[in-house]
Amino acid sequence: MHTAILKAPRAALAEYDQMLTWVVLALLCIGLVMVYSASIATAEDSKFTGFHPTYYLVRHGIFIFVGLAAGVAAFQVKVETWQKLAPWLFMAGVLLLVLVLIPGVGKSVNGSRRWLSLFVINLQPSELMKLFAVLYAADYTVRKGVVKHTFVKAFLPMFSVMGLVGALLLLEPDMGAFVVICSIAICTLWLGGFNLKVFGMLMFALPLAFVVLIGSSPYRMQRIKGFWDPWSDPFGKGYQLSHALIAFGRGEWFGVGLGASVEKLFYLPEAHTDFLLAVIAEELGFVGVCVVILLFAGVLVRAFAIGRQAAFLDRQFAALLAQGTAVWLAVQAMINIGVNMGVLPTKGLTLPFLSFGGSGVVVNCIAVAILLRIDWENRRMMRGQTI
Amino acid sequence: MSYNGALKTTGVVALPPWRSSLLFLVLLLGLCALVGRAVYLQGIHNDFLQQKGDARYGRTVDIVAHRGMITDRYGEPLAISTPVESVWASSQQDEAATPEQVRQLAQALGMDARDVKNRLFDDSRDFVYLKRQIPPEQAEKVVRLEVPGVSLHREYRRYYPGADMTAQLLGFTDVDDNGQEGIELALQELLSGKAGSERVIKDRRGHIVEDVASIRAPKPGSDLALSLDSKMQYLAFREIKLAVEQHHAKAGSIVVLDAKSGEVLALANWPSYNPNNRDKPATKMLRNRAVTDLFEPGSTIKPFTVATALEAGKFTPDSVINTENGVFTVGGRKIHDTHPYASLTVAQVIQHSSNVGAAKMGLSLSPETFGSSLSEAGFGTATGSAFPGEASGKLRDYHKWMPIEQANMSFGNGMSVNLLQLARAYTVFANGGELKPVSFLRQDAPGVGKRVFSETTAREVRDMLELVVQPGGTAPQAQIKGYRVAGKTGTAHKVEGGRYVDRYVASFVGMAPASNPRLIVAVMVDEPTGEYYGGLIAAPSFSNVMGSALRLLNVPNDAPLGNVMMPPAGDDAKEET
Numbered sequence: 019m020h021t022a023i024l025k026a027p028r029a030a031l032a033e034y035d036q037m038l039t040w041v042v043l044a045l046l047c048i049g050l051v052m053v054y055s056a057s058i059a060t061a062e063d064s065k066f067t068g069f070h071p072t073y074y075l076v077r078h079g080i081f082i083f084v085g086l087a088a089g090v091a092a093f094q095v096k097v098e099t100w101q102k103l104a105p106w107l108f109m110a111g112v113l114l115l116v117l118v119l120i121p122g123v124g125k126s127v128n129g130s131r132r133w134l135s136l137f138v139i140n141l142q143p144s145e146l147m148k149l150f151a152v153l154y155a156a157d158y159t160v161r162k163g164v165v166k167h168t169f170v171k172a173f174l175p176m177f178s179v180m181g182l183v184g185a186l187l188l189l190e191p192d193m194g195a196f197v198v199i200c201s202i203a204i205c206t207l208w209l210g211g212f213n214l215k216v217f218g219m220l221m222f223a224l225p226l227a228f229v230v231l232i233g234s235s236p237y238r239m240q241r242i243k244g245f246w247d248p249w250s251d252p253f254g255k256g257y258q259l260s261h262a263l264i265a266f267g268r269g270e271w272f273g274v275g276l277g278a279s280v281e282k283l284f285y286l287p288e289a290h291t292d293f294l295l296a297v298i299a300e301e302l303g304f305v306g307v308c309v310v311i312l313l314f315a316g317v318l319v320r321a322f323a324i325g326r327q328a329a330f331l332d333r334q335f336a337a338l339l340a341q342g343t344a345v346w347l348a349v350q351a352m353i354n355i356g357v358n359m360g361v362l363p364t365k366g367l368t369l370p371f372l373s374f375g376g377s378g379v380v381v382n383c384i385a386v387a388i389l390l391r392i393d394w395e396n397r398r399m400m401r402g403q404t405i
Numbered sequence: 406m407s408y409n410g411a412l413k414t415t416g417v418v419a420l421p422p423w424r425s426s427l428l429f430l431v432l433l434l435g436l437c438a439l440v441g442r443a444v445y446l447q448g449i450h451n452d453f454l455q456q457k458g459d460a461r462y463g464r465t466v467d468i469v470a471h472r473g474m475i476t477d478r479y480g481e482p483l484a485i486s487t488p489v490e491s492v493w494a495s496s497q498q499d500e501a502a503t504p505e506q507v508r509q510l511a512q513a514l515g516m517d518a519r520d521v522k523n524r525l526f527d528d529s530r531d532f533v534y535l536k537r538q539i540p541p542e543q544a545e546k547v548v549r550l551e552v553p554g555v556s557l558h559r560e561y562r563r564y565y566p567g568a569d570m571t572a573q574l575l576g577f578t579d580v581d582d583n584g585q586e587g588i589e590l591a592l593q594e595l596l597s598g599k600a601g602s603e604r605v606i607k608d609r610r611g612h613i614v615e616d617v618a619s620i621r622a623p624k625p626g627s628d629l630a631l632s633l634d635s636k637m638q639y640l641a642f643r644e645i646k647l648a649v650e651q652h653h654a655k656a657g658s659i660v661v662l663d664a665k666s667g668e669v670l671a672l673a674n675w676p677s678y679n680p681n682n683r684d685k686p687a688t689k690m691l692r693n694r695a696v697t698d699l700f701e702p703g704s705t706i707k708p709f710t711v712a713t714a715l716e717a718g719k720f721t722p723d724s725v726i727n728t729e730n731g732v733f734t735v736g737g738r739k740i741h742d743t744h745p746y747a748s749l750t751v752a753q754v755i756q757h758s759s760n761v762g763a764a765k766m767g768l769s770l771s772p773e774t775f776g777s778s779l780s781e782a783g784f785g786t787a788t789g790s791a792f793p794g795e796a797s798g799k800l801r802d803y804h805k806w807m808p809i810e811q812a813n814m815s816f817g818n819g820m821s822v823n824l825l826q827l828a829r830a831y832t833v834f835a836n837g838g839e840l841k842p843v844s845f846l847r848q849d850a851p852g853v854g855k856r857v858f859s860e861t862t863a864r865e866v867r868d869m870l871e872l873v874v875q876p877g878g879t880a881p882q883a884q885i886k887g888y889r890v891a892g893k894t895g896t897a898h899k900v901e902g903g904r905y906v907d908r909y910v911a912s913f914v915g916m917a918p919a920s921n922p923r924l925i926v927a928v929m930v931d932e933p934t935g936e937y938y939g940g941l942i943a944a945p946s947f948s949n950v951m952g953s954a955l956r957l958l959n960v961p962n963d964a965p966l967g968n969v970m971m972p973p974a975g976d977d978a979k980e981e982t
Contacts, residue, residue: 059608063553163419205428211421249457260457266446267454280462280615283608304447308440315436322429329420337420341428348432352439359442 035393038320042371042386045313046082046379049294049372053078056282056297057290057374074290074374081376085383092387096405097395100388101335104150104157108179111150114143115186129237130366131190142377144187144195149381151183151199152206152346156338159210163334166212173216176203188231193238194367198350205345206338238363245363261286262293262358265300266307273303290374292366295358307355310372314351317386318344324393331399336392343385462606465620466613469561470598472582473626475575475589477635478668478847484575484589486561486582490544491537494525495554495610506552513546514539525554537580538562538683556612563589567635569677570642573693574633574845576793577680586691588631588845590793598626630847632668637661640953642673644946645928649675652933652942658695659929659946660828661954664922666851667832667841669790670954672696672825697794699821700910700929703897704758704879704939706779706817708834711755712858712866713778714766722752722865726762733761736809740764756872758879758894760816767815768808775811776803781840781857782830784822788843798822817897824912828927831914834870834891835922838863867891871919876972880913880940884969885952887962889919892947894939899932908932913943917951918963926951 057074060067067073118124118134125133125140133140158176165171180203187196204224208217232238240255248256248263265281268274279300282289289297298306321344329337347370354369356362368375370382395405446454475484492514502510502525510525511518514536524533537560539547544557563578565571576587583597584590601623606615641659649657661671674694678686692698714720731745742759754762767775780786785800799821801810813819822830825843832841832854839854858866870891874883879894892915898905912929916922928943928950936942 063610069551208428209420209424211419211424252457261461263446264454264458264461266443267451268458270447270451280458280606280608283610283614285462285609299443299447304443307443307447311436311440311443315433318429318432318436322425326422326425329422329425334420341425345428345432348436352432352435355439356442359439359446361439361442 033394033397034390035320035324037316038324038386038389038393041313041316041320042383045310045317045371046085048298048310048313049369049379050075050078050082051276052294052298052301052372053290053374055277055279055301056294058277059283060289063284077376078374078379081374081379082383084376085380088380089383089387092384093391093394095388095391097333097336097339097388097392098405100153100339101157101160104153107150108154111143111147112183112186114141115147115183115190118143119186119189130192132192139376142375144190144192145375145377145381147183147187148195148198148202148346148350149385151202152339152342152385154179155203155206156335156342159206159212159338160335163210166210169213169216172212173207176207191235191237192366194350194353194365197353197365198346198367201349202342202346206342209338209341242363245357245360248360258287258293258364259357259360262296263360265293265296266359269300269303269306271304273299273301273306276301291368292354292364292373293358294369294373295355298372299358310369311355314348314370318348321347321389324389324396327396328392331396333392333396333399336395340389340392343389347382347385462608463617464605464607465602466605468601468603468623469559469582470600470623471625472561472563472578473596473598474628475596476628476630477633477638478630478670479634480630481635483565483567483571483631483633483635485564485566487564488541489538489560489562490541490547490557491560492535492539492544492547493556493558494533494535495556502552502554506550509550510535510547510552510555513543513550525552554610563680565680567638568679568681570638570673571633572677572680573674573691573695574672575680576693587693587793588629591791591845592629595629596626599624631845632663632666632670632847633672633845634661634670634957636957637671637950637954638673640950640957641671641926642675642677644950645673645930646675646677648928648930648942648946652930652935654930654934654942655932656689656694657928657930658698658824659950660695660824660925660927661950662828662832662843662925662927664832664835664916664925665841666848667829667843667854668848669825669843669845670924671950693792693794694931695824695929696788696790696792697796697823698931699796699798699823700912700931701820701897701900702817702822702827702912703895703910704760704763704816705827705893705895705912705914706784706820707755707758707763707815708866708870708893709779709782709784709830710763710767710775710815711751711869712833712862713770713775715751715862715865716778716858717770717774719769720751720766722750722869724751725749726751726754726765728754728759728761728765731761733764735764735768735812736807738809740812752869752872755866755869755893756875756878758816758873763815764812768812770811772803772806772811775814776800776806778857779814779820781855782833783826783840784820784830788823788826788829790825790843790845792825792845795825796823798826817895824927824929827912827914827929828925831916831925831927833857834863834867835916835925836863867916867919867922870915874915874944876970878940879938880915880944881970881972882940883913883915883944883948884971885917885948885955886969887964887966888917888952888955888960889964889968890915890917890948890951891919891922892916892944894944896937896939909937911937911939911942913939913947915947915951917955918960920963923958923960924951924954926954 054075058071061073062071124131125135162172184196248260252260279297282297325337325340354367368378472486507522508518511521576589579585584593601621603619604617605613608614645657645659658674678690725748728746728749731742733740740760742761749762787797829843837860838858840857841854842852872878874880874890895912897910899908914927916925926947928946930942933942
């Protein structure tokens with residue numbers, strides 16, 4: 019009798035992955051505060067925002083709210099349903115990527131055609147595509163499991179599909195999304211136990227392909243050059259990066275204090291989106307950067323744990339989906355942080371959960387909701403309950 | 406368990422756990438590497454990066470030093486630096502001002518809308534002033550408009566409470582607060598102080614967002630007390646303005662000196678201008694005529710001729726001189742007296758301002774004696790006031806004098822003086838023969854004088870000068886109720902292109918109380934129309950200023966209040982030299 023009472027609340031608490039939930043909520047909260055801090059000066063001084071200093075804060079708050087709502091909704095969807103929908107969603111995603119390229123339908127900002135204007139909100143199909151790619155890759159890997167050692171049957175269809183998506187993304191251009199989607203596809207195939215020799219070959223082929231890709235476009239070439247030595251042309255190609263690096267240097271261990279960044283005062287472009295981490299580094303210092311990286315590590319740890327638990331339960335699709343999501347979020351975060359720190363060329367990728375951007379925040383929330391759903395189903399299966 | 410069943414129908418996929426572990430490890434290592442990079446950037450390489458940042462947005466800016474205040478001798482402010490705002494615009498704007506904002510801004514600044522627009526959208530410059538030095542209340546209006554890119558910049562502007570009263574004396578500063586004329590220029594070093602500088606951080610739009618460090622504190626300029634007495638300055642200015650306007654003269658100047666110390670108590674000119682008004686006045690208004698303009702002094706020199714002759718022992722005040730019925734020929738040139746007399750005593754020569762008498766006394770002296778006596782009285786050399794643009798006056802080298810020149814010089818022709826110089830020269834008669842240095846700054850102790858004449862001579866000449874204002878003299882209008890006055894009129898033809906023309910400078914220099922002079926007042930009116938005699942034009946101004954000034958200083962009377970005796974209408978005032 020007594021033991022039953024004591025155990026009841028613990029069982030109720032263990033219904034879902036609390037650590038993952040809190041880690042993601044922490045990231046969203048830090049993001050909200052830092053987006054406000056990074057954007058306040060530019061918003062106050064821009065006619066585009068109507069001179070409202072809270073312009074980005076209000077919008078980002080709404081995005082997070084919508085994201086949480088979307089997450090709650092997504093949590094209700096069974097993993098099985100996601101698997102069934104995966105190919106269709108992927109096709110819808112490709113369709114959106116085509117739509118965005120059509121002049122008049124797609125909206126161009128800073129020379130990149132990345133947005134679809136849907137009355138009030140701007141939809142960024144490449145963000146959606148990342149989620150759909152994870153779903154599709156997991157489903158594909160499960161379906162092709164029987165032929166995983168034949169290159170033509172197992173690898174070639176995936177490569178063709180990725181080639182198509184990649185081409186569409188590079189037409190926008192959105193190199194960052196392309197790199198993330200490629201990483202998701204390759205990592206999922208790798209997890210699926212596909213032929214080792216092929217991966218060995220890819221280790222050579224992929225870097226080569228990237229070099230060719232970069233050399234083929236002056237836009238990408240310029241970004242690479244700016245990244246290589248930002249101080250050789252600090253007012254031209256290296257402008258953005260040099261200011262990001264200065265922000266890190268100014269922040270030192272404990273930062274200059276929340277709100278005290280100088281770089282955000284019109285020096286650092288995209289301070290509230292791609293270069294949010296630089297503002298975090300300046301205002302909150304190494305401590306702030308470490309907290310963000312640790313939280314992402316937390317997401318990574320939990321997502322892999324959920325994935326392995328699913329694999330243990332013989333739920334291959336769920337396992338691949340969870341680990342694919344982990345790869346997506348981790349790779350995107352790492353690329354963004356790497357760009358901010360000057361170890362990777364400028365890509366135009368946002369920092370998941372933190373950067374300003376409606377599509378990104380909502381899609382990231384949905385991804386976490388799916389992770390939580392997998393975990394929830396795992397827990398129910400372990401208890402022998404029905405899903 | 407239907408789900409698991411469905412999964413298995415698609416084929417058994419074994420997920421190798423080692424691959425998952427390896428991938429997890431690689432991703433975790435990637436995050437660790439980023440932490441390492443953060444340590445490098447934020448803990449090791451940070452000095453270099455901060456240096457780069459400082460080069461981007463760190464700026465050294467000057468801190469304007471507060472310019473010292475100029476006061477009169479009692480601490481009344483004459484020139485004060487007041488804070489004002491300058492409106493400037495930065496062209497580095499994402500958003501441009503709307504046409505409506507431009508219109509409102511132009512209205513607030515009182516400028517042409519097109520002009521404002523041109524400056525606002527001038528992309529060739531990062532920084533452009535829209536309007537400098539506007540009053541705080543106007544600046545507030547501008548701020549309230551919130552036009553993008555428009556900001557204020559604190560500056561100091563000179564304000565002169567005395568306005569046109571002290572205009573030429575004080576001069577003015579330019580828009581950067583540097584002295585351009587007058588005292589402001591002469592004492593620039595003392596007044597300006599030293600600008601400080603500090604290190605600041607500016608945002609990309611040029612606004613200062615943080616004061617990092619003060620490199621050098623600004624050293625404010627010193628406050629300076631002039632010798633001026635603002636009440637006397639007001640009196641002097643009012644009277645000279647009145648005299649010039651009444652006689653439709655071209656210009657006029659007046660100088661009030663402390664007879665004992667040589668300090669300038671008042672110095673005014675008319676026409677004048679308001680230095681608080683930024684509209685550039687005509688150049689002729691800017692000149693401090695009392696110091697920078699020269700004129701032939703005429704009869705006001707006669708006391709020096711007489712004093713030199715007395716000093717040489719050739720005459721006594723009662724010596725009788727044959728004045729030849731008003732016409733005397735020297736070297737083929739005729740010298741005239743307006744009032745012809747057969748003979749006059751030395752005192753009467755001064756009283757009636759006889760040219761013939763003065764010429765005879767001058768000619769009795771060697772050129773060396775006469776010439777060095779005039780030099781010692783300060784003629785032909787600058788007064789030492791250090792006023793910018795002071796004219797020293799002309800006194801020809803006595804080695805080259807011709808007799809006619811020497812004769813002319815005896816009654817002040819053929820030489821030139823400025824009014825300050827003339828007033829100063831009269832300190833010899835006020836101070837027992839000692840010439841005092843003049844000063845525009847308040848002196849703690851009277852300046853050390855230089856003896857020119859003996860005390861007896863000085864007193865004898867002063868007694869003669871008292872006759873000038875008595876009935877029978879040339880300036881009865883110079884009399885003051887309750888005080889004895891000693892002075893001398895001057896009415897001189899102007900010289901244009903080396904020839905005398907029928908235009909005049911009327912002057913009067915005098916001191917009071919004659920028993921122990923406290924003040925010297927010199928008045929000069931340039932080209933009066935109608936009457937032009939010093940006794941009629943300059944003497945009344947002298948009387949008004951001197952009388953009020955003495956009462957202002959509470960100088961005890963040295964004559965009964967009923968001392969003023971006006972002659973029956975006559976033409977004694979007439980003189981022409």
